[in-house]
Amino acid sequence: MARNLDAAVVAVVGTGGLGRALTEALAGRGATVLVAGRSGPVDVRLDLTDVAAGGALVSHALAHHGRLDGVVIAAGVVAFGELEATDDAVIEELLLTNALGPLWLARHVLPTLRQSRGFLVNLSGVVAATPLPGLAAYSASKAAAAAGFQALAREVRRAGVLVCDVQPPHTETGLATRPLAGTAPRFGAGLDPRTVAERIVAGIEAGETIIAASDF
Ligand SMILES: NC(=O)c1ccc[n+]([C@@H]2O[C@H](COP(=O)([O-])OP(=O)(O)OC[C@H]3O[C@@H](n4cnc5c(N)ncnc54)[C@H](OP(=O)(O)O)[C@@H]3O)[C@@H](O)[C@H]2O)c1
Numbered sequence: 001m002a003r004n005l006d007a008a009v010v011a012v013v014g015t016g017g018l019g020r021a022l023t024e025a026l027a028g029r030g031a032t033v034l035v036a037g038r039s040g041p042v043d044v045r046l047d048l049t050d051v052a053a054g055g056a057l058v059s060h061a062l063a064h065h066g067r068l069d070g071v072v073i074a075a076g077v078v079a080f081g082e083l084e085a086t087d088d089a090v091i092e093e094l095l096l097t098n099a100l101g102p103l104w105l106a107r108h109v110l111p112t113l114r115q116s117r118g119f120l121v122n123l124s125g126v127v128a129a130t131p132l133p134g135l136a137a138y139s140a141s142k143a144a145a146a147a148g149f150q151a152l153a154r155e156v157r158r159a160g161v162l163v164c165d166v167q168p169p170h171t172e173t174g175l176a177t178r179p180l181a182g183t184a185p186r187f188g189a190g191l192d193p194r195t196v197a198e199r200i201v202a203g204i205e206a207g208e209t210i211i212a213a214s215d216f
Contacts, residue, residue: 016075054105
């Protein structure tokens with residue numbers, strides 16, 4: 001299920017380091033990119049924790065472009081610290097944003113992606129496959145999203161829709177400096193977001209359903 005991105009209409013959810021790099025990489029392939037997020041200059045203002053987010057994305061795309069060929073979810077939150085020291089509300093926001101939000105959004109964009117035989121990508125993370133102490137709730141949220149999107153890939157494959165779970169390793173976007181709670185441990189130098197974005201876009205073009213941390 002290889003994909004040609006030239007002239008495709010693609011929504012990128014998330015205006016952070018990876019969202020911006022993905023927007024540039026997709027535009028570089030000739031795609032029309034709709035930027036969606038909760039802050040900054042966006043084409044579609046939405047919050048991933050709102051079940052209405054997917055519907056808003058579809059309405060905008062169809063009203064302004066008449067089609068929607070792809071959605072890339074590059075939005076999420078992190079928190080550091082052992083689980084016993086993590087507030088209940090922080091755990092809830094991690095699961096709501098990183099797991100429930102992408103699954104809700106998927107439900108609401110898939111009918112339109114079935115029509116275009118399009119693609120849906122979610123960035124989980126390396127912790128989905130390799131959960132880490134000090135990141136128990138974040139790891140749980142990403143593992144939940146990864147499992148959901150990997151199963152979903154098989155649900156829609158026959159309809160010609162590509163679903164891809166992406167598990168990037170640590171990337172230098174500043175995410176770790178903006179946690180909901182706690183302080184990041186010392187990570188080694190992370191990847192350049194542009195390198196990560198180019199690898200994800202190549203994976204979409206090639207029709208990959210999982211891009212593991214070791215693929216970067
Ligand atoms: N950087 C890494 O090392 C790494 C590794 C693996 C996976 N990831 C994943 O990649 C994704 C993008 O991360 P990043 O590195 O680009 O981080 P980032 O630069 O901090 O960007 C995160 C983005 O998510 C948005 N966001 C958070 N909660 C949201 C919500 N409820 N609704 C809509 N947007 C929301 C943020 O919006 P605001 O600006 O309004 O806060 C921001 O645009 C995340 O899911 C992250 O877990 C990152």
